[in-house]
Amino acid sequence: MADIARLAGVSTSTVSRALAGSKLVNEETRSRIMELARSLKYTINVGAQNLRLKQNRSVAVVVPTDAKVHQSLTDPFFLSMIGSLADALTEQGFDMLLSRVDAEQLDAAATPFDTGRVIGIILIGQWGHHDQLNEMAARHVPLVVWGAQMPQQLYCTVGGDNQSGGKLATEHLLASGRRRIAFLGDTRLPEVEQRYRGYCSALQSAGVDVDPALCVAASFLPEGGRLAVAELAQRGVQFDAVFACSDLLGMMTINALREQGRSVPDDVAVVGYDDIELSSYFHPPLTTVRQPVREAGRAMVAALLAQTEGQAARSVELPTSLIQRASSR
Amino acid sequence: MADIARLAGVSTSTVSRALAGSKLVNEETRSRIMELARSLKYTINVGAQNLRLKQNRSVAVVVPTDAKVHQSLTDPFFLSMIGSLADALTEQGFDMLLSRVDAEQLDAAATPFDTGRVIGIILIGQWGHHDQLNEMAARHVPLVVWGAQMPQQLYCTVGGDNQSGGKLATEHLLASGRRRIAFLGDTRLPEVEQRYRGYCSALQSAGVDVDPALCVAASFLPEGGRLAVAELAQRGVQFDAVFACSDLLGMMTINALREQGRSVPDDVAVVGYDDIELSSYFHPPLTTVRQPVREAGRAMVAALLAQTEGQAARSVELPTSLIQRASSR
């Protein structure tokens, strides 16, 4: 900047103003400076600018990782979420700092905020560590979590409407005549728990008993589907449908069923969750509950910015919708 | 920092030194300062520190996006790559700035470097824009690209050994008695082109003619597999095996074949590429050429750091290996 000032025969203030598009500077001088800057390939040093302005155009996106199984980043749904956040942040002129943290130490997610690198944290998934998140929020770390809304929650969540998601899926299966619907998902996770509640309420409305033997705490890891089907077989329960709490789980379930010689959807109807892109290309195409990823990204960014502007952190629940495909026909 | 200095009754210099672990400071003073810092939850402001030190512990990871199809972030392989980079960077104490750019404007990838936000750029995929990358390298932007090594290339690439990858896959199919092996992948992409070369050389060594009709320029998008199979059908070519240039493509191909009533591997053997985690859980489990993602991340980071330390940018070609599974038995 000093160089440019010298070459243009003005002070750095003028250069700064010109580059910032201030109208306090002569049209002619401005264009000369601009030209000079371009030809010197000069770009403003964002770090110094931030320091001076006490501003910051970065947001941390944190993906919790299972410490042992070093790979919670395994689900394509997260990828699309990250992509959508990247887009939403770019739209608002923010940079995205991506990091992983051990899911057992979620509070470590606040580090980039504490060190002044970012104005806030977006966390993908709450992973049952409600308490640590509350603590962060209590420390006034601007924070948005993708996940389920919970009682006595101090932090802001953005998530799908899990209960009606679960209900939609189950009602759909009931409507196509299924009565023995297995539920695959770990109900210790808040989101899954709410989907289970939707599942139960749909069953009850239809006068179908909820059979706990049909509920398997499947993990979201790729082998989850296979293990869950094995578990059901071992329990010796009959079922004519499966509601899986992620598309990945749904797909792996279909594969496992097929290996047992059961056809989808004829013997067993399968519904997944998320509507990742792959679902529509799978064989058979997977019926699923769509989570609005694009809107989610935007909503999370908006919620975070609202917080940094001092507004209260209003949690958001986005509508979910059923996408009917061949796996449940 | 000033606060701490005041409370500790010392100057900011001393606080700075204490926090930096300088041994120029009295043991007793140091611990007092440390204690104070902890209790005030003080963390050093990285931005200011960077400015003063003219250092920087951030690296930009850039994912090119197809502008029209707003979704090159669709392949799980990229996700694992990003994860591996995140780990490798963290290991070295670096932050990761993730951004997407239009694949047609790859040079925009340099922005975070130009603005001083990062010390270098890691680009995931070269996407046929060799020239723009060369330009960036010529501008002395520290740059590492995941992709294929090409003649007259000024920038540094890290990639799998595509030619032997293609060869391994093809040899394996030949060894299991297949002779009409379709090649699925867009040979305009350097990596694919090299795999195709490996494919051809394996065929030639086995005395099998290369039939151009068996080569389909399938895209890496999810519908690529289906379209490719349709294309082969339309061409009316016979084939008893498919070598797909990504696992995603391989899986979608299997689905498409199944829909035509052709069984895998009995009627058609399929080999993929990448060895994404899903492959082993797919039905049937997918034979594939493994790309060493973990090593790739580390290698890319190492190559970038080497450049920033003024060393020449040595490109790296990582070994690939064949993972045999049921889809080709």
Add this chain to the structure above:
DNA sequence: CTGAAAGCGCTAACAG
């Protein structure tokens, strides 16, 4: 061992 002072690259009053 510690403090005073200068300065990283930039911006914003405040005076011209």
Add this chain to the structure above:
DNA sequence: CTGTTAGCGCTTTCAG
């Protein structure tokens, strides 16, 4: 319209 000056939060000579 433009320049001077001060200072964002930190580190580091250079003197004690």
